[in-house]
Amino acid sequence: MDIWKEKIPPEGTVLERGQNETPQDWFKITIPYGRKYDKTWLLNSIQSHCTVSFTPVDFHYVRMQVKFFVQDASAASALKNVRIYDEENRKINIYVNSSSVPYSVQNKLGPEQVEQLKLTMNKRYNDFQQSLDLQSLRFDPDLVGHDIDMILNRRKCMDYTLNIIKENFPELLSLNLRNNRLYQLDGLSDIVQKAPRLKILNLSNNKLKSVWELEKIKGLKLEELWLQGNALCNNFSMQSNYVSSILQLFPKLLRLDGQELPTLMTSGSEDSKKLPVSKGSFFGSETLKNQVFQFLRQYYWMYDHGDRQGLVCAYHDEACFSMTITFDPEYPAPSSLGKYSRESRNMKKIKDPVQRICLLKHKKHDVVNFLNVLPKTQHDFNSLLVDMYMHTVSTCFLPEAQTEEVGRSLRIMNDQLSVRDASPKEFLSAFSTPVFTPSSTSMSTLSQEQQEMMVGSPTQSGMDLEWFQK
Numbered sequence: 001m002d003i004w005k006e007k008i009p010p011e012g013t014v015l016e017r018g019q020n021e022t023p024q025d026w027f028k029i030t031i032p033y034g035r036k037y038d039k040t041w042l043l044n045s046i047q048s049h050c051t052v053s054f055t056p057v058d059f060h061y062v063r064m065q066v067k068f069f070v071q072d073a074s075a076a077s078a079l080k081n082v083r084i085y086d087e088e089n090r091k092i093n094i095y096v097n098s099s100s101v102p103y104s105v106q107n108k109l110g111p112e113q114v115e116q117l118k119l120t121m122n123k124r125y126n127d128f129q130q131s132l133d134l135q136s137l138r139f140d141p142d143l144v145g146h147d148i149d150m151i152l153n154r155r156k157c158m159d160y161t162l163n164i165i166k167e168n169f170p171e172l173l174s175l176n177l178r179n180n181r182l183y184q185l186d187g188l189s190d191i192v193q194k195a196p197r198l199k200i201l202n203l204s205n206n207k208l209k210s211v212w213e214l215e216k217i218k219g220l221k222l223e224e225l226w227l228q229g230n231a232l233c234n235n236f237s238m239q240s241n242y243v244s245s246i247l248q249l250f251p252k253l254l255r256l257d258g259q260e261l262p263t264l265m266t267s268g269s270e271d272s273k274k275l276p277v278s279k280g281s282f283f284g285s286e287t288l289k290n291q292v293f294q295f296l297r298q299y300y301w302m303y304d305h306g307d308r309q310g311l312v313c314a315y316h317d318e319a320c321f322s323m324t325i326t327f328d329p330e331y332p333a334p335s336s337l338g339k340y341s342r343e344s345r346n347m348k349k350i351k352d353p354v355q356r357i358c359l360l361k362h363k364k365h366d367v368v369n370f371l372n373v374l375p376k377t378q379h380d381f382n383s384l385l386v387d388m389y390m391h392t393v394s395t396c397f398l399p400e401a402q403t404e405e406v407g408r409s410l411r412i413m414n415d416q417l418s419v420r421d422a423s424p425k426e427f428l429s430a431f432s433t434p435v436f437t438p439s440s441t442s443m444s445t446l447s448q449e450q451q452e453m454m455v456g457s458p459t460q461s462g463m464d465l466e467w468f469q470k
Helices: 039-048 073-080 111-123 155-168 187-194 211-217 231-235 239-249 286-305 308-314 353-358 364-373 424-429 440-444 448-461 465-469
Strands: 026-031 057-062 065-070 095-099 131-133 174-176 200-202 224-226 315-325 412-419
Touching: 026 073, 057 155, 057 187, 065 073, 073 095, 111 155, 155 187, 187 211, 211 231, 211 239, 286 308, 308 315, 308 364, 315 364
Parallel strands: 131 174, 174 200, 200 224, 315 412
Antiparallel strands: 026 065, 026 095, 057 065
């Protein structure tokens, strides 16, 4: 038995035109349980069996029903006689009723108003984070000052918003719709097509009463969702039931209302639950292997023994850096990483979005300035593991005939430093095989310019670092 009780007009009901009606009157088309069918298939099937061509206006869902409008009495009369059936040979009922002008038409914006909406949304877009903040949009001074009433519950207003997103922010990853008094998500259903890369959605502090509303956007591959402050959160006696209901709609979700979700254990044999065995380093070719290892050795020698300011040439101008302290529950001994803790960007603990941004270092000089204040270290090169998951000829190496003129170079774009205490086994096995390390005395005799050359030049020349230092 279906849980939704549809309010369906008597079959075949059409309100005929009166004496004062014209062919421009509006008619509402209702299809009970139409949500079960693909939108394109449904409209094409109706049109192919309708003797009059029609244009559906404001196609939307109300629970299980499909509704749209037509602005032609002759089309409405023809739709009354349409008979279509689904794949199981069940009749799909179509009901036609006269209607007032749809809200979506009443709320139509003029060209100047649309342009102002674009400017307002552009101000609220963060290009670096690919995020759009539309919280409390209706009260934005730029819109209020131009007499634009953007009520996102109105499908037309949401439609304008989504079209601007599609045209101007196609790479959108994060959307904040907090505090917009949303009580239904009919208008937002098109976001699956308009912003397919969306990963983070904030719907907190709205008026959503049922998880049913989220069915309308379940095609999104969300990793983070905020719903706190909506009435639907109070519909569950247990938090686990709430989380389970949301995960059924968004199985890729990692965070809900700012909280990390536990990893779901899959059923199966014990063998299927074992972690894969470490395979060691992987490179596309020996040429790439030699170049990358040379770069890493030079980088870490400079990091351990030189002036770290010389590492600036190892980073791209637009490089990003973040550091996280992790803890191994298997070795719960007191951590010795206190000097790192203040700058740790552990996403499980840092909930404030502003603080998350502040802890992210951007631009190569900011990265290297931060590295300069970190404690002195010594890296064990025998423990180095490298996975080269992607490379291209143009970025990784050049033909041998051109190397003297152009040279080879590697630059770090994204640097993520994860720091933890070594396990007892790792501590005992560290530095088991001696490797060449330049003495601090020899490094101190080099100028900063010479130390920068230590990072970049051996990669271009292929010269061993020890010989290059000499």
